[in-house]
Amino acid sequence: MTLFGVTLFAVEEFIILDLIHAKDAGGSMVIHTFGGYYGLAISWVLYRPNLDLSKRLHGSVYHSDVFAMIGTLFLWMFWPSFNSAITDHGDGQHRAAINTYLALASTVLTTIAMSSLFQKKGKLDMVHIQNSTLAGGVAVGTAAEFMLTPYGSLIVGFCCGILSTLGYIYISPFLEKRLKIQDTCGIHNLHAMPGVIGGIVGAITAATASEEVYGREGLINTFDFEGEFKDRVPTIQGGFQAAGICVAIVFGIGGGIIVGIILKLPIWGDPADDNCFDDEVYWELPEDEESIPPILEYNNHMSNKQQDMSETNFSVEQS
Numbered sequence: 001m002t003l004f005g006v007t008l009f010a011v012e013e014f015i016i017l018d019l020i021h022a023k024d025a026g027g028s029m030v031i032h033t034f035g036g037y038y039g040l041a042i043s044w045v046l047y048r049p050n051l052d053l054s055k056r057l058h059g060s061v062y063h064s065d066v067f068a069m070i071g072t073l074f075l076w077m078f079w080p081s082f083n084s085a086i087t088d089h090g091d092g093q094h095r096a097a098i099n100t101y102l103a104l105a106s107t108v109l110t111t112i113a114m115s116s117l118f119q120k121k122g123k124l125d126m127v128h129i130q131n132s133t134l135a136g137g138v139a140v141g142t143a144a145e146f147m148l149t150p151y152g153s154l155i156v157g158f159c160c161g162i163l164s165t166l167g168y169i170y171i172s173p174f175l176e177k178r179l180k181i182q183d184t185c186g187i188h189n190l191h192a193m194p195g196v197i198g199g200i201v202g203a204i205t206a207a208t209a210s211e212e213v214y215g216r217e218g219l220i221n222t223f224d225f226e227g228e229f230k231d232r233v234p235t236i237q238g239g240f241q242a243a244g245i246c247v248a249i250v251f252g253i254g255g256g257i258i259v260g261i262i263l264k265l266p267i268w269g270d271p272a273d274d275n276c277f278d279d280e281v282y283w284e285l286p287e288d289e290e291s292i293p294p295i296l297e298y299n300n301h302m303s304n305k306q307q308d309m310s311e312t313n314f315s316v317e318q319s
Contacts, residue, residue: 001042001259001263004255004258004259004262005035005038005255005259008034008038008251008255009030009031009034009035011251012030012034012247012248012251013030015247016029016030016244016247016248017030020240020243020244020247021224021229021232021240022202022237022240022241022243022244023142023145023146023202023206023222023223023224023237023241024141024142024199024202024244025083025084025085025086025087025092025096025141025142025144025145026082026083026096026100026137026138026140026141026142026144026198027141028138028139028140028141028142028194028195028197028198028199028202029142029195029198029199029202029244029245029247029248030244030248031141031195032138032141032191032192032194032195032198033191033192033195033196033198033199033245033248033249033252034195034248034249034251034252035187035191035252036187036188036191036192036193036195036252037192037248037249037252037253037256038251038252038253038255038256038259039187039256040175040181040183040187040188040192040252040253040256041252041253041254041255041256041257041259041260042256042257042259042260042263043181043182043183043260044179044180044181044256044257044260045256045257045260045261045263045264046260046263046264047180047181047182048273050273050274051182051273051276053273053274054273054274054275054276054277054278057276057277057278058184058277062126065126065127065130066126068130069126069129069130071130072129072130072131072133072134075134075137076104076108076133076134076137079100079104079134079137080096080097080098080100080101080104080137081097082137083096083097083099083100083137083140083141083144084096084097084100084144084145087144087145088145088221088222091218091221091222092145092221092222093145095144095145095146095147095148096144096145098150098153099140099143099144099145099148099150099152099153100136100137100140100141100144100153102150102153102154102157103136103137103139103140103153103154103156103157103160104133104134104136104137104157105136105154105157106136106153106154106155106156106157106158106161107132107133107134107135107136107137107157107158107160107161107164108133108161109161110157110158110160110161110162110165111128111129111132111133111135111161111164111165112124112129112133113161114128114132114161114162114165114166115128115129115132115165118165118166118169125168127168127186128164128165128168131164131168131185131186131189131190132160132161132164132165132167132168132189132190133161134190135157135160135161135163135164135189135190135193135194136153136156136157136160136161136194138160138190138191138194138195138198139156139157139159139160139194139195139197139198139201140153140156140157140198140201141195141198142198142199142201142202142241143156143198143201143202143205143206145222146202146205146206146209146222147205147209147213147214148201148205152201152205156197156198156201159197160194160197163189163193163194163197164189164190164193164194165189167186167188167189167193168186168189171188171189172186172188172189175188195248196245196249199241199242199244199245199248200242200245202241203238203239203241203242203245204238206223206234206237206238206241207234207235207237207238207239207241208234208238209222209223209234209237210234219234223237
């Protein structure tokens with residue numbers, strides 16, 4: 001999967017950045033959109049109906065979630081560096097860092113509000129805080145070095161906070177139940193959908209660029225209107241930005257399906273359905289961890305909680 005993934009990534013990156021000459025400093029299209037749909041397509045092809053046999057292992061524990069928040073904090077702090085690393089020194093990097101920080105800040109506030117709103121008693125869901133708080137950084141990646149303006153960055157972060165949080169609550173269960181796509185970590189909500197949003201925002205921002213706002217030299221530096229692309233204008237650039245997101249989606253879904261079919265061949269020694277999500281198959285575990293109690297899945301936790309409460313109330317009424 002990794003061998004084909006890296007190869008496909010290199011090809012689609014060359015097409016998007018060199019042939020189409022789209023700008024994607026933070027990789028919203030070439031990294032997040034492609035990688036997200038590549039993994040989802042493979043998951044769809046590899047889905048096995050008997051995975052319910054190992055469903056009790058598909059989850060996490062609270063102390064592990066808290067420890068994983070360290071990763072979220074590091075990602076949050078360094079995402080502006082990620083988005084601005086390959087932009088032009090000076091104005092481009094300055095804009096990219098500021099736009100990313102503003103989008104991330106807006107996403108954090110929106111995610112906390114949405115998570116509290118949709119959870120019982122206003123409590124926060126750790127999965128939302130770990131993941132959805134980063135969605136704004138993904139979505140602003142393509143347009144980070146453009147004149148997105150502060151309020152534009154805040155709007156992007158606000159929309160991604162809503163979409164990503166609702167994705168964990170509603171879209172992930174729908175994908176698994178109806179489309180048979182098992183998205184263990186919610187990649188669709190943090191990378192794929194925000195990546196598509198980032199591509200769309202980049203296309204709109206590029207198409208509306210003007211010499212009055214950027215200045216002639218600024219326009220050339222930002223969009224690299226040099227060499228064979230010296231005659232390209234912002235409106236045409238916006239169209240090529242939109243084409244870039246289409247290429248990323250096609251390579252992600254198409255490549256994922258092909259690789260999934262290869263991985264489905266009965267030569268790889270896959271574990272049995274009742275051993276999936278079980279570390280004991282591949283790792284030596286301490287004795288106290290070899291027998292894992294049932295854990296609620298993150299993407300069905302609301303329905304599971306409601307079912308548990310109904311069973312408890314029924315037992316109380318019987319007694």
